Each structure stands twice: as C-alpha cells, then as structure tokens.
Amino acid sequence: MMARPAADARRIARRIALLNNKGGVGKSGTTARLAEALAKAGKRVLVIDMDPQGNSSGMLGWRYDPKVKQPTISQAIKANTDPNEALGCARQVFQPIGWNCSYAERIQIAPARLPLENRMSEAGIGGAWLRLRQALEGADSDFDYVLIDCPPSLLHLTQLALAASDDAVIVTDADVYAIEGAIRARDLIEKKAGTHLSNPGLQIRGVILNKFQDTVRQREQRDSIHDIFGPLVWTPTVKYIESLATANTNSVSLEEFKGDRASEIRATYELLGQTFLKEIPLP
Numbered sequence: 001m002m003a004r005p006a007a008d009a010r011r012i013a014r015r016i017a018l019l020n021n022k023g024g025v026g027k028s029g030t031t032a033r034l035a036e037a038l039a040k041a042g043k044r045v046l047v048i049d050m051d052p053q054g055n056s057s058g059m060l061g062w063r064y065d066p067k068v069k070q071p072t073i074s075q076a077i078k079a080n081t082d083p084n085e086a087l088g089c090a091r092q093v094f095q096p097i098g099w100n101c102s103y104a105e106r107i108q109i110a111p112a113r114l115p116l117e118n119r120m121s122e123a124g125i126g127g128a129w130l131r132l133r134q135a136l137e138g139a140d141s142d143f144d145y146v147l148i149d150c151p152p153s154l155l156h157l158t159q160l161a162l163a164a165s166d167d168a169v170i171v172t173d174a175d176v177y178a179i180e181g182a183i184r185a186r187d188l189i190e191k192k193a194g195t196h197l198s199n200p201g202l203q204i205r206g207v208i209l210n211k212f213q214d215t216v217r218q219r220e221q222r223d224s225i226h227d228i229f230g231p232l233v234w235t236p237t238v239k240y241i242e243s244l245a246t247a248n249t250n251s252v253s254l255e256e257f258k259g260d261r262a263s264e265i266r267a268t269y270e271l272l273g274q275t276f277l278k279e280i281p282l283p
C-alpha cells in the first residue's frame, strides 16, 4: 500500500474578514485580540490591516519608521496592478509585530498607513476588487489564519477584503446604528459576494457583540441582535471595559497587561478564541 502524503505538508491559511459598516464598534481591537488568542493557542496568524487609519497595526505595536520605510499592504495591492508582479506579491509586506510576549512570533502584520486611501481611486480598473486575493495567492500559505481588519465603509477596501476571504465575522456593539451597519454588511455579503466580488463561497460565521454595558437600552439592543442574527451570535459577549481601551491604544499584549480587570479581559478573549476555533475550524 502506498504511504499517504503528510496531511499537513502544505498549510492553506483560512482568511477571515472582520467588518461592520459602522465606525468605532471594535473591529480593530477584536482583530488584534483574536489574533492574540489564536497565537496563544499555537496558531500562526497574519493580520492584514485594510483600514488607512492603521489602528490594528498600531494596537499590535507596529510603528512606521520613515528611515526604514517599511512596506505596507497598500504597496502590495498597488504592485498587483501590474499582472507581472501580481501573484503572491503581498509576502514582501509581512512583518513582525511590536509586542514582546511569548506568542508574538506567531503573529505577523501586513500593516496599513494613510496612503492606503489611494487604492480607492483605482476601484474602477477592470478586476480591481481581486487585487488583494491575487496578492495573497501562495503568499499566506504558512499561516493558519489570516484576519483582515476592514474600515467602517463597505466600499472598495472592504470589498478587496471580502473578495479575498473564506469567511466573515461581523463585530457590533449594542447600538441601533451599529446593528444597522451590521445588517448592511450582512446584506452585502449575502447578495453581492457571489455576483460582484466573484466569491460565492464567502460565509458569515459569527457576530461578536462588543463593548456591552448592562443597561436597559443595551439589553434591548442585545435582544434584537439575537433576533436578527440568531445562532450566528458568538459567546462570550465582550463587555465595555475602560482598561481594555488603554491596553489597545498603548499597544500592549494581554500577557504583558497589568491594568484593571486584566484577568477578566484575558479570560474573555480566551473563550472568544475557543469559539472562533470551533466555528471556523481548520480543514
């Protein structure tokens, strides 16, 4: 009998876009903390920052040094306008993150800076929405998961992310406008991914409720999130915790974080990471 080839000889990364058509709900923070939870669980994770604000890049401790001129995801997408440079060209922009924790080496970042805005004006070029997918082709196969942090709009930068992704996770808070943004994100995926983005297999795997405050108003909105998205809503809910915002903006890993409620925050993301692994398992 012939020996079977090693099942894991070539890993294929699973790509997940995190999105909502509403700003400030915690897309970037959730991307960074899920990357952390997955790396802690032994997975190799690439974070792609598709927001010109560069918030997930900053939260992961990446800093732009004009003397070194680190490449960003904008350059990989731009390079891809030339078909000779297209396939796999994103590899040149993968970099270490800036954390010092024990699992930091399992996370890499394709960072973003403001010039990523310039890619928007190229949206009309034929096939433009496929540029990220092509730039990643073969480049990300050493990772288990690729988390793509989207900007709050549903226009070209988010569409690049959705065209490149296998799965989508919506991040929301318990607010009417955020829920409306989540519904618009869901509708874009369900109605347009197959036709406009050449990605009929894209599926929403989860809805993360973030920044939850236990008030009457937020409890009502939480109930409507469950009514609308049903079993897609993940546990646990992430509470609004002031010190988490401090950890995020100070670019601190949860292993190094010493602020208020640190163990509660660590436990929350460990559980959220377990839900992620259950709902989006590797093949």
Ligand SMILES: Nc1ncnc2c1ncn2[C@@H]1O[C@H](COP(=O)(O)OP(=O)(O)OP(=O)(O)O)[C@@H](O)[C@H]1O
Pocket (backbone or CB within 6 Å): 022, 023, 024, 025, 026, 027, 028, 029, 030, 051, 053, 055, 150, 151, 152, 210, 211, 212, 238, 239, 240, 241, 242, 243, 244, 245, 246, 248, 249
């Ligand atoms: N659970 C939380 N508790 C407290 N603060 C939080 C929580 N989640 C995120 N934040 C903070 O809220 C702010 C907005 O979060 P974040 O930048 O992740 O949102 P976003 O959806 O990515 O925003 P944008 O649409 O601008 O990209 C940040 O200061 C972040 O640290």
Ligand SMILES: [Mg+2]
Pocket (backbone or CB within 6 Å): 027, 028, 029, 051, 055, 056, 149, 150, 151
């Ligand atoms: Mg963000």
